[in-house]
Amino acid sequence: xxxxxxxxxxxxxxxxxxxxxxxxxxxxxxxxxxxxxxxxxxxxxxxxxxxxxxxxxxxxxxxxxxxxxxxxxxxxxxxxxxxxxxxxxxxxxxxxxxxxxxxxxxxxxxxxxxxxxxxxxxxxxxxxxxxxxxxxxxxxxxxxxxxxxxxxxxxxxxxxxxxxxxxxxxxxxxxxxxxxxxxxxxxxxxxxxxxxxxxxxxxxxxxxxxxxxxxxxxxxxxxxxxxxxxxxxxxxxxxxxxxxxxxxxxxxxxxxxxxxxxxxxxxxxxxxxxxxxxxxxxxxxxxxxxxxxxxxxxxxxxxxxxxxxxxxxxxx
Amino acid sequence: xxxxxxxxxxxxxxxxxxxxxxxxxxxxxxxxxxxxxxxxxxxxxxxxxxxxxxxxxxxxxxxxxxxxxxxxxxxxxxxxxxxxxxxxxxxxxxxxxxxxxxxxxxxxxxxxxxxxxxxxxxxxxxxxxxxxxxxxxxxxxxxxxxxxxxxxxxxxxxxxxxxxxxxxxxxxxxxxxxxxxxxxxxxxxxxxxxxxxxxxxxxxxxxxxxxxxxxxxxxxxxxxxxxxxxxxxxxxxxxxxxxxxxxxxxxxxxxxxxxxxxxxxxxxxxxxxxxxxxx
Numbered sequence: 001x002x003x004x005x006x007x008x009x010x011x012x013x014x015x016x017x018x019x020x021x022x023x024x025x026x027x028x029x030x031x032x033x034x035x036x037x038x039x040x041x042x043x044x045x046x047x048x049x050x051x052x053x054x055x056x057x058x059x060x061x062x063x064x065x066x067x068x069x070x071x072x073x074x075x076x077x078x079x080x081x082x083x084x085x086x087x088x089x090x091x092x093x094x095x096x097x098x099x100x101x102x103x104x105x106x107x108x109x110x111x112x113x114x115x116x117x118x119x120x121x122x123x124x125x126x127x128x129x130x131x132x133x134x135x136x137x138x139x140x141x142x143x144x145x146x147x148x149x150x151x152x153x154x155x156x157x158x159x160x161x162x163x164x165x166x167x168x169x170x171x172x173x174x175x176x177x178x179x180x181x182x183x184x185x186x187x188x189x190x191x192x193x194x195x196x197x198x199x200x201x202x203x204x205x206x207x208x209x210x211x212x213x214x215x216x217x218x219x220x221x222x223x224x225x226x227x228x229x230x231x232x233x234x235x236x237x238x239x240x241x242x243x244x245x246x247x248x249x250x251x252x253x254x255x256x257x258x259x260x261x262x263x264x265x266x267x268x269x270x271x272x273x274x275x276x277x278x279x280x281x282x283x284x285x286x287x288x289x290x291x292x293x294x295x296x297x298x299x300x301x302x303x304x305x306x307x308x309x310x311x312x313x314x315x316x
Numbered sequence: 317x318x319x320x321x322x323x324x325x326x327x328x329x330x331x332x333x334x335x336x337x338x339x340x341x342x343x344x345x346x347x348x349x350x351x352x353x354x355x356x357x358x359x360x361x362x363x364x365x366x367x368x369x370x371x372x373x374x375x376x377x378x379x380x381x382x383x384x385x386x387x388x389x390x391x392x393x394x395x396x397x398x399x400x401x402x403x404x405x406x407x408x409x410x411x412x413x414x415x416x417x418x419x420x421x422x423x424x425x426x427x428x429x430x431x432x433x434x435x436x437x438x439x440x441x442x443x444x445x446x447x448x449x450x451x452x453x454x455x456x457x458x459x460x461x462x463x464x465x466x467x468x469x470x471x472x473x474x475x476x477x478x479x480x481x482x483x484x485x486x487x488x489x490x491x492x493x494x495x496x497x498x499x500x501x502x503x504x505x506x507x508x509x510x511x512x513x514x515x516x517x518x519x520x521x522x523x524x525x526x527x528x529x530x531x532x533x534x535x536x537x538x539x540x541x542x543x544x545x546x547x548x549x550x551x552x553x554x555x556x557x558x559x560x561x562x563x564x565x566x567x568x569x570x571x572x573x574x575x576x577x578x579x580x581x582x583x584x585x586x587x588x589x590x591x592x593x594x595x
Binding site for chain 2: 023026027030031032033034036037039040041043044046047048050051052054055058065114117118120121122123124126127128129130131132133134135137138139140141142145146147148149150152154155156159188192196200245249251252255256270273274277278283286287290291293294297
């Protein structure tokens with residue numbers, strides 16, 4: 001009784017003091033900041049958080065939109081288990097990996113060599129920049145359509161191959177060449193962008209380093225290996241990670257050029273997901289496909305960061 | 317000695333240019349070929365091979381495409397969607413970018429990590445739930461389905477944050493002393509300074525949305541709502557082997573971005589590389 005009264009009177013007597021360090025105070029005085037990020041945050045909740053969580057849930061169901069009640073059909077890890085025995089999925093996974101690891105080395109090496117050459121001082125720099133960059137600003141839908149023409153039996157590619165004594169074929173209709181053709185096109189289309197990333201890094205290397213190396217008596221090769229190359233490590237890692245993430249999600253090119261065929265020869269994981277979700281209406285299963293790919297991408301990115309030993313530098 | 321050095325320098329860059337020229341041709345030739353194919357007929361587009369100048373040029377393919385397909389409508393749809401998304405990003409991205417750059421508020425780091433992580437969420441992961449939602453909201457075949465999700469793109473916010481961080485704090489302090497409100501500081505002091513960065517944002521957002529394919533493909537099923545890319549894709553499904561007409565569609569779809577690129581290449585290049593060269 002006494003305690004209670006004491007407590008009561010003491011709160012009454014204490015003057016109201018604003019604690020400038022209290023969390024609530026700092027939130028209230030920063031109302032404007034929350035207002036400023038609110039539009040993004042609302043869109044983020046609606047179009048990222050909700051769908052990511054919901055598709056995680058769907059991956060554990062046998063949801064088929066034609067039978068709405070299946071949304072409650074909890075099947076546990078069955079979808080994920082089925083992936084391992086789904087031949088079509090495994091083929092599309094293989095295609096995706098072949099595409100990714102078959103294009104990245106070429107794209108990166110071409111990009112680096114072209115950047116080094118352009119950086120050495122070519123004439124008409126602008127012309128080169130525009131030329132190499134045009135595929136990057138052009139929609140993949142346009143480029144893919146264009147290459148359907150170039151890849152037909154009598155098209156440009158066949159003519160070039162014939163010129164060098166090869167046998168023309170319908171490149172996109174052939175089990176053995178369809179995926180290779182799409183990969184070739186992707187290298188062609190992507191090189192310019194990565195070249196530009198290399199070029200902007202090359203131009204940021206301080207000129208004094210080269211001068212110092214010259215004073216120390218280094219020749220061209222030594223300068224390249226001791227000055228240029230170390231400066232390119234960070235950007236090369238970035239390019240590897242970015243290109244891996246992009247390549248594992250390849251969709252537009254096979255969708256337009258081959259529709260995934262012939263057979264499943266050019267079906268990629270995202271294309272497979274798209275077909276399962278929106279043609280076969282197996283949305284639960286397709287969600288599991290999506291999550292598996294997402295996990296694969298995360299693992300790949302982490303491995304690259306670890307192997308190349310830049311895990312700390314990336315957040316600088 | 318000095319002069320000889322400069323001469324050899326000059327000679328070297330000519331040699332380099334000469335070596336690189338074939339690569340430039342490989343990059344540009346397909347585009348020229350695409351445009352020239354639009355003037356060929358259905359047979360010669362295949363048989364004329366390397367020819368850039370058609371033997372019997374005609375505008376027939378253009379006439380057929382434009383008279384059988386509502387291409388003007390596709391063009392308009394692409395334009396409406398792209399411009400609306402650009403407008404949204406011009407408002408919302410600087411707002412959030414400013415808060416992340418210049419304000420310190422509880423949870424800022426948390427929100428910023430969320431922002432960065434959104435950039436890593438692949439689009440296919442969200443397609444199915446959003447498809448369900450759009451059907452429930454009756455948003456299929458509407459502009460808002462193509463516009464609203466992209467109004468405050470994380471990449472634009474990040475771009476703005478990087479730029480605003482470089483603006484001096486003193487101008488904000490001075491405005492505060494003059495009694496400007498929080499919103500007044502943003503609208504009257506910060507926003508007018510964003511010019512160069514805004515140009516990068518506008519052009520890159522425009523290119524991204526104009527070129528997007530998967531999203532409009534999935535959420536528009538009626539031809540009067542198709543964007544150029546979806547129209548281009550569906551034309552291929554319907555006239556698979558008629559390449560001169562397909563190239564007309566491709567050329568019309570690529571024309572606006574090519575023009576934008578040629579005029580604003582400086583901004584485009586700095587925008588696409590800005591994420592990479594920081595740090």
